[in-house]
Each structure stands twice: as C-alpha cells, then as structure tokens.
Amino acid sequence: MDSNQERFxxxxxxxxxxxxxxxxxxxxxxxxxxxxxxxxxxxxxIKGGAxxxxxxxxxxxxxxxxxxxxxxxxxxxxxxxxxxxxTLHAFDKVRDVLQLRDAGMISxxxxxxxxxxxALQYLQDVQADNGSGSSLSRKIDEVAxxxxxxxxxxxxxxxxNHPLVFIIKxxxxxxxxxxxxxxxxxEVVQWDVYLTTTTAREEIESYFxxxxxxxxxxxxxxxxDLLSTAEFQNFLKENSGAPIGLDQIQSFSSSQNxxxxxxxxxxxxxxxxxxxxxxxHDTYIKVxxxxxxxxxxxxxxxxxxxAQLATSSSRIKDSDLSEVTELLEMVTNRLRDTxxxxxxxxxxxxxxxxxxxxxxxxxxxxxKVNFLSEGAETEMDKDVIELMSDxxxxxxxxxxxxxxxxxEVRKAAGKSEHGTVKLKAFNSSAYVNIIISDDGAGIDKQKxxxxxxxxxxxxxxxxxxxxxxxxxxxHPGLSTASSVSDISGRxxxxxxxxxxxxxxxxxxxxxSSPGKGTSFHIKLPLSRSIxxxxxxxxxETPYVVPLxxxxxxxxMAYETLDRVNKLNPSVVVNEELLSVFxxxxxxxxxxxxxKTADIISVTIxxxxxxxxxxxxxxxLQTVMKPLGDAFIQQDFIAGSTILGDGSLALVLDPVRxxxxxxx
Amino acid sequence: MMKHAVLAYLTFSLGEEKFAIPxxxxxxVVEFGQVTKVPNAPDYMLGIINLxxxxxxxxxxxxKLGLSATVKxxxxxxxxxxxxxxxxxxxxxxxIVDVAREVIEISPKEIQEAPDVDDLKSSAPITGILNVHGxxxxxxxIKKVFSIQELAKIKASIN
Numbered sequence: 001m002d003s004n005q006e007r008f009x010x011x012x013x014x015x016x017x018x019x020x021x022x023x024x025x026x027x028x029x030x031x032x033x034x035x036x037x038x039x040x041x042x043x044x045x046i047k048g049g050a051x052x053x054x055x056x057x058x059x060x061x062x063x064x065x066x067x068x069x070x071x072x073x074x075x076x077x078x079x080x081x082x083x084x085x086x087t088l089h090a091f092d093k094v095r096d097v098l099q100l101r102d103a104g105m106i107s108x109x110x111x112x113x114x115x116x117x118x119a120l121q122y123l124q125d126v127q128a129d130n131g132s133g134s135s136l137s138r139k140i141d142e143v144a145x146x147x148x149x150x151x152x153x154x155x156x157x158x159x160x161n162h163p164l165v166f167i168i169k170x171x172x173x174x175x176x177x178x179x180x181x182x183x184x185x186x187e188v189v190q191w192d193v194y195l196t197t198t199t200a201r202e203e204i205e206s207y208f209x210x211x212x213x214x215x216x217x218x219x220x221x222x223x224x225d226l227l228s229t230a231e232f233q234n235f236l237k238e239n240s241g242a243p244i245g246l247d248q249i250q251s252f253s254s255s256q257n258x259x260x261x262x263x264x265x266x267x268x269x270x271x272x273x274x275x276x277x278x279x280x281h282d283t284y285i286k287v288x289x290x291x292x293x294x295x296x297x298x299x300x301x302x303x304x305x306x307a308q309l310a311t312s313s314s315r316i317k318d319s320d321l322s323e324v325t326e327l328l329e330m331v332t333n334r335l336r337d338t339x340x341x342x343x344x345x346x347x348x349x350x351x352x353x354x355x356x357x358x359x360x361x362x363x364x365x366x367x368k369v370n371f372l373s374e375g376a377e378t379e380m381d382k383d384v385i386e387l388m389s390d391x392x393x394x395x396x397x398x399x400x401x402x403x404x405x406x407x408e409v410r411k412a413a414g415k416s417e418h419g420t421v422k423l424k425a426f427n428s429s430a431y432v433n434i435i436i437s438d439d440g441a442g443i444d445k446q447k448x449x450x451x452x453x454x455x456x457x458x459x460x461x462x463x464x465x466x467x468x469x470x471x472x473x474x475h476p477g478l479s480t481a482s483s484v485s486d487i488s489g490r491x492x493x494x495x496x497x498x499x500x501x502x503x504x505x506x507x508x509x510x511x512s513s514p515g516k517g518t519s520f521h522i523k524l525p526l527s528r529s530i531x532x533x534x535x536x537x538x539x540e541t542p543y544v545v546p547l548x549x550x551x552x553x554x555x556m557a558y559e560t561l562d563r564v565n566k567l568n569p570s571v572v573v574n575e576e577l578l579s580v581f582x583x584x585x586x587x588x589x590x591x592x593x594x595k596t597a598d599i600i601s602v603t604i605x606x607x608x609x610x611x612x613x614x615x616x617x618x619x620l621q622t623v624m625k626p627l628g629d630a631f632i633q634q635d636f637i638a639g640s641t642i643l644g645d646g647s648l649a650l651v652l653d654p655v656r657x658x659x660x661x662x663x
Numbered sequence: 664m665m666k667h668a669v670l671a672y673l674t675f676s677l678g679e680e681k682f683a684i685p686x687x688x689x690x691x692v693v694e695f696g697q698v699t700k701v702p703n704a705p706d707y708m709l710g711i712i713n714l715x716x717x718x719x720x721x722x723x724x725x726x727k728l729g730l731s732a733t734v735k736x737x738x739x740x741x742x743x744x745x746x747x748x749x750x751x752x753x754x755x756x757x758x759i760v761d762v763a764r765e766v767i768e769i770s771p772k773e774i775q776e777a778p779d780v781d782d783l784k785s786s787a788p789i790t791g792i793l794n795v796h797g798x799x800x801x802x803x804x805i806k807k808v809f810s811i812q813e814l815a816k817i818k819a820s821i822n
Contacts, residue, residue: 301716304716305716541699541700541702542699583702586702587702587703588702625718627701627711627718627720628718628720628755629752629754630708630720630722630754630756631701631704631708631711631720633703633704634701634702634703634704636703637701637702640699640711640718642713642716642718646697646713647697647699647713648697648699648711648712648713648718649699650699650701
C-alpha cells in the first residue's frame with residue numbers, strides 16, 4: 001500500500017466511526033436533518049476517497065448507499081430500521097475489509113457484493129411499493145419568505161474561498177432571493193439573504209451545519225410571497241445602506257402581509273443557532289504515533305536528567321544552581337504534563353462502538369436497553385483505549401445479557417420496561433475512571449457462592465463477605481448464567497477482563513445490589529510509562545513495587561519468614577495467613593540477611609499475597625523503561641527506572657512474580 | 664585490479680588473547696560503572712547499566728565465551744555495541760573486556776581463515792585471524808557472541 005492509500009484507510013476508519021454515530025442518531029430520530037446530512041456527507045467522502053485510491057468496490061457500495069440517503073434527503077424515502085441495518089452491516093463489512101490494510105486484499109475483498117445487492121434490493125422494493133400506488137406523498141410546502149442573517153465569527157471576504165460564501169450562493173438559488181452584503185474594510189460583517197422559497201426553514205438551516213463554528217445564523221420567517229411585491233422591494237431598496245432592524249422589517253411585512261398567529265409564533269421562535277464548539281477555534285493536525293512516542297521518550301530522558309540534576313544540586317549547595325534547578329523542574333513538569341496530553345484521545349470512539357453493541361445486542365436478546373454515556377470527552381492513551389475496548393465490551397455484554405431483565409420481567413417488578421446501561425468516565429488524580437452500570441437484577445450473591453463451592457473454588461464451609469463473593473466473578477471458570485449463550489456465559493471473560501486491566505496496571509471492582517443493578521468501576525493509570533511505586537532495597541539492589549496493588553506494610557523478623565522445615569509455607573501477617581514471596585530468599589540468597597524484613601501486603605487478582613524485602617526506602621513517581629530483549633526470560637521485571645543518583649532500580653511485575661513462585 | 668576496501672577494527676584483550684571487531688558495531692567505549700543485577704538471569708548477563716539515561720544490558724564477554732569471569736581492574740572497559748539482529752531490529756548491549764586497545768585498519772586480504780581444528784571453525788565465534796609476524800588477533804563473530812537468539816538458544820540448551 002502506498003502512503004496515500006494508508007492515509008485513506010486511517011481516515012476512512014475514523015469516518016466509519018462517525019458514520020456509525022450518525023446512523024444511530026438517525027435511527028433514534030428518523031426525521032432529524034443534521035444526522036442525515038452527516039451520514040450523507042460521510043458516505044460521500046468515503047466514496048470519493050475509495051474511488052480515488054483504487055478501491056472501486058468500496059466506492060461502488062458507498063455510492064449505492066449514498067443514493068438511498070439522497071432519496072431520503074429528497075423526502076422520497078423514509079428512514080426505516082431496515083435501511084439503517086442494511087447500512088450499518090454494509091459499512092461493518094467495509095471496516096473489516098479496510099482493517100486488512102493491504103491494497104490488494106482490500107480491492108479484491110469478497111463479501112461487499114452481497115451488501116451491494118442488499119442495498120439495490122432495498123431500493124427496488126421501495127420503488128415497487130411506490131409504483132403500486134402507495135407513493136410517498138411529497139409534502140407540498142407553502143411558499144414563505146425568510147430573512148437569513150449570517151454573521152461570520154471569523155474574518156472573511158466576499159470573494160474568499162470559505163465554504164460559507166458558496167453556501168450563501170446555494171441558498172440564493174433555492175428560490176427568489178435578494179442578498180445584501182455589509183462590509184467593513186473589505187471584510188464581511190453580515191449577510192442578509194431575503195429568500196422566497198418552498199424550502200422548509202429546517203432545511204435552510206441545515207445548509208449551515210458545515211460551518212456552524214464559523215458563523216452565527218439567524219433565520220426568520222417574514223411572511224409568504226413578499227419578494228414579488230413591489231412594496232417590499234421598495235422597502236428593501238430604501239433601507240439597503242445598513243442592516244435593517246428585525247422589528248422594522250417585521251412591522252413592515254406584517255402590515256403588508258398579515259399572516260395571523262402563525263407569524264407571531266414564528267418570529268418569537270426565530271432561533272439563533274451558534275454551536276461554536278467551546279468558543280475556541282482549535283485546529284487539528286494529524287501526527288504519526290511514532291513521533292509522539294519519540295517525543296515522550298525524550299521527555300522521559302529529561303525527567304530523569306532533571307532528577308539527577310536535583311540530586312547533584314542539593315549536594316553542591318550553590319544558590320544560583322539550585323534556583324536554576326528549581327526553575328528547570330517546574331518547566332520539566334509542565335512539559336511532561338503537556339506532552340502526556342498529546343498522546344491522549346477522547347474515549348468517544350469507544351462510546352460509539354458501545355452504542356452499536358447495545359443496539360445490536362438488545363435486538364438479538366429482545367430486551368429494551370437504553371445506553372447513556374457521560375464524560376465521553378475524557379481522554380486516554382490511544383493504545384490503552386484499543387486495549388480496553390474488548391474488556392469493556394465484555395462487561396457491557398454481561399450487563400445486557402445477565403443484568404437487564406426481559407421487558408415483561410421488568411414490568412412485573414415495577415420497573416420501566418427499558419433497562420439502562422450507563423457509562424460514566426472521569427479523571428481523578430493520576431487515574432482515568434470508567435464506571436459501567438446497569439439497573440438490572442443485580443448479581444445473585446448466593447448463586448455465585450453456591451457455584452463457587454460446587455466448582456471447588458472456595459471450601460464448602462467457607463464464610464465470605466459480600467465483597468469477597470462479588471470478587472469471585474473474576475475467578476477463572478465461574479459463570480452464573482444457567483445456559484451458555486453466544487454473548488456471554490462461557491465462564492471465560494471476567495477473569496480476562498481483570499487480567500487485561502492488570503497488564504495496564506489498572507484495576508476493576510464491582511458493586512451490586514439485588515433488584516437495583518450492578519456497577520463496574522475501572523481505574524486506569526493515565527500513563528503507561530510513568531508509575532508510582534514503593535522504592536525498596538534487597539541486598540543493595542533497588543526494586544520498585546507498583547503502588548496500586550499495595551494494601552499495607554508490616555515489619556517483622558526475617559526468621560519468621562524461614563519456612564524451610566515447616567509444612568505450612570504461609571506466614572501470619574497482621575493476623576492473616578499469607579503466602580509471602582521473599583525477594584532475598586529467591587534472588588539474593590548469597591549474602592547474610594538483616595534482622596528485619598518489611599512485608600508489603602498486596603492484592604493481586606483479588607487474592608492477598610505479600611512480598612518481603614530488606615527495607616522500604618520510600619515512595620517515588622518515575623518513568624519506567626523496558627529492559628529489552630536481553631531479559632525477555634525475566635518477565636517478572638516489568639522494566640527499570642533511573643533513580644536520582646543515576647543508579648537503576650528494577651520495577652517488579654507482581655502478577656508474574658507470583659507465577660515465578662508457583663513454578 | 665580493484666582495490667579492496669580497508670576496514671577499521673577495534674582491538675581489545677580478554678586475558679592474554681587479542682580480538683578485533685568492526686568499528687561500525689561499536690558505539691563507544693566507557694568505563695565500568697554501577698551495575699544493577701537482574702535476578703534469575705544467566706551468569707554472563709551481569710545486569711543493566713545506565714548509559715546517560717539509556718538502559719543497557721551488560722554482558723561478561725569472557726563468561727559468555729566459557730572463560731573465567733572477568734575480574735574488574737582499572738583497565739576494564741565496557742564496549743557499547745550496536746548489532747543488527749535481522750528483521751530490522753538492533754541489539755544494543757554493553758560487553759566487558761579486560762583492555763580496550765586501539766582502532767586498526769585491516770584489508771580483507773590480510774585476514775586468514777580460522778584454522779579448522781577440532782571443530783573450532785564451526786563452534787568458535789571467530790570469522791578470521793590476523794597474523795602480524797606471529798602476533799595473533801582474532802576477528803570476533805559479534806553476531807554469534809552477542810546475538811539474543813544465540814543467548815536464548817544457549818539458555819534453552821541448558822534447560
């Protein structure tokens with residue numbers, strides 16, 4: 001694939017997400033103009049790109065679907081569930097094909113024909129319907145005169161190349177029109193377009209959706225066929241020097257052409273729509289991920305150097321030097337924060353994916369499910385978003401499959417027939433929080449416990465707290481669904497969810513109350529390379545234990561850890577029997593041990609364990625670097641970090657560390 | 664007759680013996696500083712070192728070749744090597760030598776084939792020998808000595 005084709009594939013994949021979003025909106029609101037325009041425009045862009053870069057098969061499919069939506073735009077076709085489904089499925093296939101990322105395979109891809117056939121068939125069916133008498137009644141629009149007042153919010157000239165200039169030309173041609181341009185030093189301050197047309201106001205307004213950030217549009221209905229009257233033309237001529245006050249025109253037009261109550265109502269609701277997003281004209285550029293990674297690497301270097309400088313400076317004790325060092329620290333921290341933000345993208349793409357999932361699933365399962373999202377603008381590392389997608393899909397599937405009850409069950413329980421699945425995302429300190437909740441039946445704790453006992457996961461007489469029971473759902477091989485379905489309930493999944501989150505150094509917890517619903521709380525670190533940990537030492541080798549798993553710290557004599565001649569290898573820590581992994585015993589048995597050990601209790605995959613070290617030095621936030629291929633066998637070391645004095649500490653991967661102890 | 668390209672080599676000592684490797688694979692030679700040991704690694708993998716913010720694995724060249732472990736002296740040096748390992752990847756590794764000597768230029772015709780004694784040629788990590796009036800310098804096969812695939816293979820054969 002050449003670079004242009006690659007770029008097209010990347011762009012198209014983004015566009016497909018937007019298309020999904022638009023189609024879902026359109027499904028929810030079949031008469032809405034804005035999503036229809038968006039869908040149409042997106043398809044058009046995909047078609048154009050596909051044809052240009054040699055993927056005629058995609059171009060052809062897009063073309064025929066675009067035709068369908070063009071008919072919708074002309075009001076010759078209505079939006080139906082079937083139409084949306086055909087379109088969604090067709091573009092799902094396109095997405096699959098594009099993800100092959102191989103020009104040859106894309107252009108030869110099988111399966112698009114089938115969707116093309118579906119689209120053509122749909123068109124035929126609809127036309128056949130129309131032919132047989134039940135033709136879609138074309139609404140006969142009344143003739144009306146509008147004043148469309150456009151105030152650009154950015155600088156532009158009348159003969160400039162801003163799309164707005166052309167949009168105004170398009171609007172002029174919708175009917176009889178008269179355009180007044182008001183300028184100040186060559187720059188347009190306002191357009192007044194008087195238009196007598198049969199086009200509805202909504203449609204006129206929809207012309208401006210492309211440029212809504214760049215202008216304020218005010219569209220007011222003045223009356224019926226005003227422009228053809230000599231009085232109105234004269235009135236306009238007299239007042240052409242400056243924009244006419246709205247009330248002045250209205251009083252004129254109402255005296256000319258009384259249209260009764262309707263007019264007053266319309267004038268009152270002559271709504272202004274100005275959706276200038278966040279008020280800022282932020283521009284975007286596409287940057288390759290590699291460049292951002294490079295930048296982040298260099299910033300990491302800078303952070304390390306800065307820490308070293310701080311150490312040296314505090315040793316040298318020179319006031320000039322320490323002042324510069326402090327300033328440098330401030331700048332470095334700012335630089336770090338900004339650069340970390342560069343790699344972050346909003347989780348919006350995920351949300352769109354989930355909307356699709358909820359729609360498809362609720363149809364298959366014949367449940368009524370509403371999907372709400374909050375905080376879709378929350379930003380996360382792009383890689384993390386991709387890695388998190390599958391685990392979160394799994395949770396949502398579980399919510400719909402196991403959580404939300406069938407509509408009749410819900411009704412019987414006095415709940416609304418529509419279940420709700422809610423995704424809420426927000427930032428807190430160095431973490432991104434995602435809460436996925438449903439208002440379904442909740443997790444049946446007794447059933448979970450019974451199942452766990454049945455499968456021998458917990459002892460038959462074990463007494464567990466509610467939290468412990470809920471945590472059992474993350475145990476490999478436990479599923480409470482009475483029958484295995486396609487969607488979930490194979491007993492693999494929730495443990496994989498937890499595993500994935502562990503890999504990303506995040507965690508998941510669950511809360512549930514019977515009849516009210518279940519919520520999963522996912523917590524992920526903002527950055528994968530910057531970690532918080534406990535700096536510990538064993539035989540002069542510094543290690544870092546990630547802080548997110550640490551639950552408590554105790555100090556005890558090394559002798560108590562010596563279980564060589566005892567049957568029970570566990571150690572009582574804070575009245576709890578824990579399996580302790582001693583770094584000294586396993587990795588540094590050569591030298592003599594100090595008297596006491598610090599015992600760090602950790603929670604790994606819901607299980608409590610402990611790590612024994614010689615001593616804890618303190619807490620640190622640092623940049624982790626991979627060890628590289630040379631130590632691929634030593635995977636219980638997640639990476640290494642450079643300490644202030646220039647020496648290296650090893651960052652432990654606790655999950656794999658305990659796997660070492662098992663082997 | 665076409666002139667053969669003269670190549671630059673860095674020479675170094677391991678005990679009594681002299682070796683040479685192409686200068687193109689040596690990024691720099693640094694003094695032997697602080698090492699952090701990585702547990703459960705083979706003996707010849709001494710750990711990791713911090714080279715101005717870069718983390719490099721450090722290898723004891725003598726141990727790797729089956730000789731006795733390097734004893735650290737004032738003359739001990741770390742050669743920072745950059746070795747292509749196929750599939751577009753490069754291995755950056757530090758290798759300890761007893762003495763780093765000098766850069767010399769050798770034309771290909773001066774290099775003799777390694778003697779085929781006792782399977783030496785196929786197992787010894789040497790691509791050739793430079794004999795200057797009885798003063799022997801062995802050209803080291805860096806890919807064999809330092810490549811990760813080789814390291815992994817050795818590990819696999821031990822287990």
